[in-house]
Structure formats: C-alpha cells, structure tokens
Amino acid sequence: MYIVRMDESITPNKISSDLLRGHTDTMILKLLLSGDKYGYEISKLIHAISNGEYELKEATMYSSLKRLENDDCITSYWGDETQGGRRRYYRITEKGKELYFENKNSWEYAKRVLDNLL
Amino acid sequence: MNEKLDQYLNGVFAPYDGVKSVAELKADLLSDLQERFLELKAEGKDDETAFEMTIDSIGDIEQTVQEVANLSRSLERQVLTNFSASNLTKSDFAGVTAHKGKFEASALRGSDFAGADLTGSSFKSSDVREANFDSTNLTDCTLYVSDLTDASFNKSILVRTEFNTSELTRAKFTNVKLIDVKLNMIDLRETIFENCIFNGVDFKYCDLRGMCLDGLTFIGVKFDKTSLNEAKFKGATLRNVSFLAPFTWSTWSKKYYRAIKTISFDGATMDKLTYAALKGMEADLSKVTVI
Numbered sequence: 001m002y003i004v005r006m007d008e009s010i011t012p013n014k015i016s017s018d019l020l021r022g023h024t025d026t027m028i029l030k031l032l033l034s035g036d037k038y039g040y041e042i043s044k045l046i047h048a049i050s051n052g053e054y055e056l057k058e059a060t061m062y063s064s065l066k067r068l069e070n071d072d073c074i075t076s077y078w079g080d081e082t083q084g085g086r087r088r089y090y091r092i093t094e095k096g097k098e099l100y101f102e103n104k105n106s107w108e109y110a111k112r113v114l115d116n117l118l
Numbered sequence: 119m120n121e122k123l124d125q126y127l128n129g130v131f132a133p134y135d136g137v138k139s140v141a142e143l144k145a146d147l148l149s150d151l152q153e154r155f156l157e158l159k160a161e162g163k164d165d166e167t168a169f170e171m172t173i174d175s176i177g178d179i180e181q182t183v184q185e186v187a188n189l190s191r192s193l194e195r196q197v198l199t200n201f202s203a204s205n206l207t208k209s210d211f212a213g214v215t216a217h218k219g220k221f222e223a224s225a226l227r228g229s230d231f232a233g234a235d236l237t238g239s240s241f242k243s244s245d246v247r248e249a250n251f252d253s254t255n256l257t258d259c260t261l262y263v264s265d266l267t268d269a270s271f272n273k274s275i276l277v278r279t280e281f282n283t284s285e286l287t288r289a290k291f292t293n294v295k296l297i298d299v300k301l302n303m304i305d306l307r308e309t310i311f312e313n314c315i316f317n318g319v320d321f322k323y324c325d326l327r328g329m330c331l332d333g334l335t336f337i338g339v340k341f342d343k344t345s346l347n348e349a350k351f352k353g354a355t356l357r358n359v360s361f362l363a364p365f366t367w368s369t370w371s372k373k374y375y376r377a378i379k380t381i382s383f384d385g386a387t388m389d390k391l392t393y394a395a396l397k398g399m400e401a402d403l404s405k406v407t408v409i
Binding site (some may be wrong): 038040043055058059060062067086087088 | 142146149151176177178179181185186
C-alpha cells in the first residue's frame with residue numbers, strides 16, 4: 001500500500017529533481033544487489049524506501065535500465081509468472097556491483113563536501 | 119486487463135513499430151502499468167482516477183523511446199558491418215556508370231564514388247562509412263539500413279534518393295539540392311547540412327532535436343512525426359512546410375505543440391501557409407518575416 005506524505009513535504013525544485021534523477025542508476029543497482037527484481041517492483045520499492053518523497057517515473061526508470069543493460073551492468077530475463085503476463089526481471093552483474101560501489105563512494109565524497117559548504 | 123491502457127500505449131509507440139527493442143520496452147511498460155492500475159483500484163480508487171494516476175506515473179516516455187531506438191539502430195549496424203557479401207573496402211569507383219547497381223551487404227568503407235553515376239542503385243545493409251559521394255549522381259538510389267557515418271556528399275545529385283533507417287552521423291551534405299528525398303527513421307542530430315536546399319523532402323520519424331538548420335531552405339517539406347525539440351531555423355526559408363504531430367490523442371498533441379514552441383524561428387522567412395500552421399501550434403513567430 002502506498003503512503004504519500006502530504007503534510008510538511010518539501011517541494012522539489014529543479015536542482016533537487018536533477019540530483020535525484022542523476023542517481024537513478026545507482027538506486028536501481030543497490031536494489032538489485034539484494035536480489036533480482038522486475039520494473040514495477042523497482043519503482044514501488046523506491047517510492048516506499050524514500051517514504052513517499054520520491055516518485056520514480058517509469059520513463060526515467062526504463063532509461064536507466066536500458067542504459068545499464070547496454071553497459072553490461074545488469075542483465076534481464078523473462079520470469080515465468082503463472083498469473084497473466086510475463087515479467088522481465090533484472091539481475092546485477094559483477095561490473096554492475098563495481099559501478100554501484102564506485103558511485104556510492106563518489107556520492108559519499110560529494111555529500112561530505114556539500115554538507116560542509118552549504 | 120485494461121483496454122484503455124493498451125490503446126494509450128499503442129498510440130504513443132506507433133511511430134516506432136518494427137523496432138524490436140522498442141516493442142520490448144512497450145510490453146514491459148504495459149505490464150508495469152497494468153499492475154499499478156490494479157493496485158490503485160484495490161485501494162478503492164475509481165476507474166478514471168486510477169487510469170489518470172497510472173498514466174501520470176509514466177513521465178516523459180518519448181525521450182526514453184528515442185534513446186532506446188537510437189541504441190538499437192547502432193547495435194544492428196555493428197552486426198551488419200561484419201557480414202559482407204563482397205569486400206570492396208577503399209575501392210575506386212570514381213566516375214563509373216553503374217545504373218541499378220546492387221551493393222547489398224557489402225563492405226564499402228572508404229570507397230570513392232566521386233562523380234559516378236549510380237542512378238537507381240541500392241545499398242542495403244552495407245558498410246559505407248567514410249565513403250566519398252561528392253558530385254555523385256544518386257538519383258532514385260536507395261540507401262537502406264546502411265552505415266554512412268562520415269560519408270561525404272558535396273554537390274551530390276540527390277533526387278528521389280531514399281535514406282531509410284541508415285546511419286548518417288557526421289555525414290556531410292554540402293551545396294546539395296535534395297529533391298523529393300526521403301530521410302526516414304534517422305538520427306540526424308550529428309549530420310551536417312551546409313548550403314542545402316530541401317525540396318519535397320520527407321523527414322518522417324527522424325530525430326532533429328537541437329539541430330542547427332539556420333539559413334537552409336525548405337520547400338514543400340514534411341516534418342511529420344519528427345522530433346524537433348530545440349531545433350533552430352534561424353534565418354531559414356520555409357515554404358509550404360508541414361509539421362504534423364504524431365497523434366490525435368490530445369495529450370500527445372499537447373506534448374508535440376510544447377516541442378514546437380521550443381523551436382527557434384528568429385529571422386526566418388516563411389509563406390502564409392507555413393506561418394498559419396505554426397501559429398496554430400503556438401510556435402514563437404515574433405521575429406519571422408512572412409512572404
């Protein structure tokens with residue numbers, strides 16, 4: 001079930017929107033570290049883990065997924081669902097894991113610098 | 119299964135029919151949207167609200183589809199360059215006459231066709247990178263699914279030439295009159311057009327986003343289902359040019375009109391027909407001269 005926080009929420013401006021969108025690849029890689037997932041599952045989890053503060057649009061998510069797959073950071077396969085349509089599941093590769101840790105470190109560094117300066 | 123969602127996506131993805139990777143994206147997206155819709159209904163939302171919220175969760179899918187389509191085209195071509203029925207790399211065809219020649223699945227990289235008469239010839243699935251087509255007669259030629267990266271077309275004769283689904287990155291068209299030429303489904307953002315006249319040219323499904331088309335002449339040209347966001351037509355001449363939106367779905371047209379508004383027509387000259395059509399789409403025509 002979705003819980004959307006409507007009270008005292010900070011309205012995102014362009015800077016924060018771009019910042020969040022720029023880290024979509026890393027967000028997805030982290031989720032896949034804990035196991036293979038399919039599209040809708042990924043966007044639902046991101047919404048939930050961000051406590052409803054971030055809604056990842058399908059378009060943004062698929063841009064990331066296709067890019068990551070093209071760069072061999074993730075692979076995909078059809079799951080065999082019995083309830084209706086088949087779903088495409090995504091799995092992180094070794095290269096993807098390396099990229100995740102690289103990006104995470106870059107973010108920690110940037111966060112540290114900005115926290116001091118802003 | 120929600121029929122409306124399926125129909126909505128069909129409308130959005132129709133221009134890319136036949137591009138396999140885009141069809142896969144559409145299927146994955148539809149599956150996500152169906153599940154989201156069902157969950158929203160289960161939360162007690164009515165059909166209309168659930169539908170609107172589901173569509174709203176899509177975001178700017180047009181950009182994603184373009185990216186995926188561009189990606190797959192470049193991949194297809196990588197496979198094709200390794201499959202050559204004839205190895206004619208760096209061949210010298212300068213000045214030859216070869217009517218209705220068939221250059222299919224051939225390796226023609228760096229070949230010289232300068233001044234040749236290739237009327238009615240076809241280049242299908244060929245590697246024609248860095249080829250020289252200066253002053254070549256390419257009347258009625260078809261260059262289909264071929265790699266023409268870095269090819270040179272200086273003063274080439276291009277009448278009814280078809281460049282469908284080919285790669286034209288960094289291809290140079292200088293001092294050329296393109297007459298009734300078809301440029302379909304091509305990413306033209308890095309193609310160079312200098313001192314060219316486009317007469318009756320069809321740019322269907324092409325990607326011209328952000329392109330500089332300053333000072334060029336467009337007569338009877340069709341920009342149907344063409345991506346033109348942020349394109350520049352400064353000082354260009356437009357006569358009888360048509361800009362058709364991909365679809366009649368109102369939300370899709372609104373997006374297209376938004377794209378039209380980002381085009382720069384400053385200093386351009388256009389006839390009443392073109393002016394009226396663009397005015398209707400709320401383009402910025404404040405610095406345009408009507409002839």
